[in-house]
Amino acid sequence: MQSDLVFMSVSVTENTSGLDTMNGHEVPLTDSSGLEPSCLLVLIISGKVVLNIFIFGARARNVSANLVGYCCISLAIVDFMLLFAIAAIHYFQDFTVLGFRFTSYHICLFTQIISHTYGILHLPFFLASGLDYYLTVVKSIHSPCGYSGLVYAACVLLLWTGAFAYVLLSPIGSPELDTGQSTYHCNLYISSQSFYLSTFLVCTVFLALAFFCSEIVTILKSLKVTTYAKNTVVLFSFPQGDIWPVQGRKRFVAALLFSFLGTWAPFVVLQIILLVLCAHIPGYMDLNVPWLYFMNSFLIGVSFGLTYPDLQMTEKTFSRDPFIGWKYCILPFMNSGQIKAMSLLDELPSVMIV
Template sequence: MDDNDQAETFERFEPSCILILIITGKIIMNIFISGAKRRSVSPSFMGYFCLSLAFTDFALLISVFSIHYFQDFAIWGVRFTTYHICLLTQIISHTYGILHYPVFVASGLDYYLTIVKSVHLSRFCSGFLYCAVVLLLWTLAFLYTLNIPAGLAEWNAGVISHQCTFYISRQSFYLSAAIVVTVFMVLVICCFEVVALIRTMKLTTYCDKTVILFSYGNEWPIRSTRCLLTSFLFSFLGTWAPFLLIQIIIIFSCAHIPGYMDMNVAWLYFMNSFLVGVSYSLEYPNIPIIERKLNVDPFIDWKYCVYPFYTEDSQITALKEMPLEVVI
């Protein structure tokens, strides 16, 4: 094989190798995020969808790697070549790209019913319902992608790599912008409370772990919507500040991220924490201390933010045993 043939072969297979490396990195990130979350949380739609996304990413990696390795083969009469690597990734990118809004709405509706409206279903019924909704969303998204007009697909394309054109989702861009704007609006509205809370900040240890304590004084319970929002803001930023910074950089740089990377487990749990905080804010000041309602976020323990603001007289005596601080 001469140099020209080697160069052509390298150019032909380079996109496949890049895709395999990128998708492998995404799966490693999914595993890391899944390992970092708390294990004992109540089931939610977002949790089930994240599992389905991780499975889809793994299936995509196996498919791309198989096509890249065998190059030209047939299964049940269907022939697969290296061309199908681009085709398959394009389909996945479109499917991921149109799911941001539906997942956001479905998860928000789930928390509105379970947290704000206190709708309670058995674990079996809720699990069956979540699985059905997740399956329905994936099915509708795939059907829509496979039937999308070719002209519209080309109009929405944004990234071209070695003849592979990948879909760029505007849904994730607008959702990121909305979350960033909301966080900064809360920061501006509660600026005085933020300064006061920072002044009371102190480090301590609890169960051999370093924690940050913020004191609200001697009042119990605390009756202030702004203080509650400030508490939520500190908890949210204490967990997701690096990811929020990444979103800000992406927004201002107008970075083009392919759909198969834009939808990931880290982004979904970031959005999940935002929705949980919004749900608790909507229910204030009537937030009942029920473990299944306060234990829905696998990354933020919101109950330490809620306890100082709890106003149920029958439970005040028991809650006074807890410190007048918010633990981040």
């Protein structure tokens, strides 16, 4: 009888009016490949954990503290905890810890809880990170030295606590079990927050491309790629008669957009494909570290664009993004005094303006 309850269609928040307001829905995880769903979940989440490790290893090391960074670390920790829990349950099948009995049913239960929690965190993470950059970049408000990390950690903890509390404390309807259902059937939450947020980001990028099309074309025409000391260097030339530093908000935003797409173009294309196909991605996979860093770069670019020409150009300002070298993008818009003060020329840039 116990094996019949492994993956029945039981959702912690099924028929929950509170989560219905989130406009999400559930889709079943079925045994389509001949493997047990528990094994599939272990493999899928293992791949996500490996991807997290790869992203953390590929990012730049000298990055100033920001809210998105703490969100990424916390997400990676929760992913690992979920993997450890379901892998242990899948291996031991039926065991007791501190008086609590765990069976294969809990693999589905834990994954459902995480899926719902992840599904309602997209917008809170986006809004909180946007507020962080608005205060620290646009308004140049900085917390006392040494306290910013505590503030970010407390904020992330509050977001996670609120999300888990919302999911676990929501009223639970009595699930209707159909004896004719497949044993390997587990409803997993699909968040609409990620769909709408992804649509917003992609549409914003395309609108910016259309509006700054002429500036982007000018940048592309002047692009030259060469090598220096076995490093690849991208060179751009000023239009005839232009002076240093370069002026103009349209040129500045076009340079930001070019740098953003130069790094995240494959991810943008992936988002477009998912939107066109209306792909159903469970919440436990939809919220991931690459998505948060993509959102981070978008928010940084927007905050820089809003601040021009009063942007405070310091090393800390440009060290918020572990994947895009924003200071080399903004280099032609800085005067010689600002460049020397930041010691930008002490290292070989990935992008240079000549």
